[in-house]
Amino acid sequence: MEYGALAIAELDKGIHAQGPQWESQRAAALDRFEAAESYEELYGLMSQLASGAGGEHSSFVPAPIADTSRAQYAPGARFAKPTVTSSQGVTTIALPAFLGTEQASIEEYAEPTIESIRAAVPNTSCGWILDLRANRGGNAYAMLAAVGPLLDDGDIVGIRTKAGAETWLRSDDGAVDNPLYETIEAGFTVDGPVAVLTSSSTLSAGEFVATAFQGQADTTRVGKPTGGFTTSNETLTLPDGSLLIVTTGWYLDRTGRLYDEALIPDIVAPYTSAPEEADAWLRATCRDQ
Incomplete structure (x- = not known):
């Protein structure tokens, strides 16, 4: 058949x-x-x-489970969206998991986040915290689009297949291109250090986002090792609506290093105190002090 x-x-x-x-x-x-x-x-x-x-x-x-997920992340549905909060020169972006696949849903997830980051720039003199601790994965392209202004221009993260073929995502002026969806433009980038928070619940696409920041100047990872799903999946929708999700490659950071295990933090900290450790790291070099 x-x-x-x-x-x-x-x-x-x-x-x-x-x-x-x-x-x-x-x-x-x-x-x-x-x-x-x-x-x-x-x-x-x-x-x-x-x-x-x-x-x-x-x-x-x-199919029944896939249909439920599609409805949960359909355009206009009340799915979890990123939050952006600033306090005393540090802005924190909490990036939740996102399983949407429609362009309109991706825009609902990413575009308000980009605008909130833009609005936070004048209040962010010490740096940025990207909180991925509870991000269990989903659509990595939407997540990267949401935080594109925090990424340096150029190749940011890649995928290598078992045959050795490589595909790279690029960031340009805050916009991250991708092979599947329309690029969401930002039109700006931020200048400041970034602390990326991870935990054992940071999985799959959440780890992909963390990998995109690996090797970027003035960036550190704080928290616990990730869940170790640093492999790339392809998703095929079958005729009945079921989803076949197959691991076809491994993550590459911008230096070309391949990952096939958990991402280890630069600063080890318990889940609950990781934000405080990240805040301390940022303030140690804060230009307002």
């Missing part, structure tokens, strides 16, 4: 989709696809295939 052909073509891109074990799993799956009379009877198999092809960061989301 077409469902199986589409799935196998995507699964073959997985970082573990090679060798005798995968070939055996793949062949058995093709037989199951041919015999299947409904999509639903393949759901368990699809979960097994996702794990086999891509590892623990890959997954299969059945």
Whole structure:
């Protein structure tokens, strides 16, 4: 059935989709696809295939669950959005997880954040805190668009596939380009140090955002090691609306370093005190002191 052909073509891109074990799993799956009379009877198999092809960061989301997520992050829905707050020369941006995929939803998530950052510039003499501690992932492009003004121009973060091909995202005047969506323009960048907060709950796309700041001047990471899902996923929407999420590559920071494990903070701090440690780091070199 077409469902199986589409799935196998995507699964073959997985970082573990090679060798005798995968070939055996793949062949058995093709037989199951041919015999299947409904999509639903393949759901368990699809979960097994996702794990086999891509590892623990890959997954299969059945149509009913995928439909719920799409509704939760549809344009106009009341999903969590970033917050921007300033206090005594330090501005904190809390960046929540975001699973939206529609351009309008991405704009609802990112554009107000960009404007709040712009408004905060006059009140930010000491620096910026980017709080990713509770960011469990989703759409990395939306998240990077929201905080684009904090990123230096140039290549900021990349992905390397198992075949060695590399794809890079660039930032230009606060706008981060991407291969899937319309670029959200900012028209400005900020000048100041950035402290990125992480925890074990910082996962996947949250880790991608943290990686984008790795190697940038006047930037440090504060908190606990991340969850260790520093691999890139592709998402395929299948004919019934289910989502096949396959890990196809690894993160690269702007220096070209490849990541396949947790991101380790420069300053280790408990979850609750990480903001205070970041604030202290920023104030140590604050130009207003």
